[in-house]
Amino acid sequence: MARGIGMQPDAVLYRAVIVKTYADGEAVTVHEGPYDGPGPARARVTFWQNHFAERDNGDAAGGHIEHCRPVWEKVPDAAPHPSTRATTAAAEVKTPAGPAAQLILAAMKERRGMHGKHAADLLVQHGYTEEAEQIRCEVRAQSGHLSAKQALHLLSSTTTKGEHHA
Known part of the structure; x- marks a missing residue:
């Protein structure tokens, strides 16, 4: 889904990196985003921490946020329709x-x-x-x-x- 996140030439993007650890020892890392600020990314980490804590079954979630400055490159033209x-x-x-x-x-x-x-x-x-x-x-x-x-x-x-x- 496209997002209107105001892509200025020097724009910074943020994403949430969530590590979900299950009671059986399995760990899964997922990424959510991009977001135009750190707040929405932190909110996603907090959401997953709270969601797993409510389960009260030994599952846990944690994570952090990351940022980047994307570099845009032209995509080659598609083949004729x-x-x-x-x-x-x-x-x-x-x-x-x-x-x-x-x-x-x-x-x-x-x-x-x-x-x-x-x-x-x-x-x-x-x-x-x-x-x-x-x-x-x-x-x-x-x-x-x-x-x-x-x-x-x-x-x-x-x-x-x-x-x-x-």
Whole structure:
């Protein structure tokens, strides 16, 4: 949980170090904080001392407080979010030749996780049956493992200025 503890450049933070000793001899050290002053940290040590004293079963608690001056460092930027990968993948593809490839590229910019089969279906809907069949054959050859980006590369490599190579 975030706390508004007024982090000035020379800020001092405090924490409570509590040592809980149980009747069977087990000792556990826990840390609570950070706090912006020593008072809340001391209060936590006192709370645990009183809490264990009320048990009256041989358990005890003690502790102390510690302070520090944090040093802040920039965290490296995170990897791109998965939702941006579709547009990034579409942008990485060279400008495809032919209207069928352009159609797939436009769809890739709008949709995320587009499969090669989806690209073929889109082409059929717009009358590009030869290109769609070419993609479907490759989907079968790849045992169903063909992305729309790979389908676009397939069309781009076999098409020059809208014409098919023999």
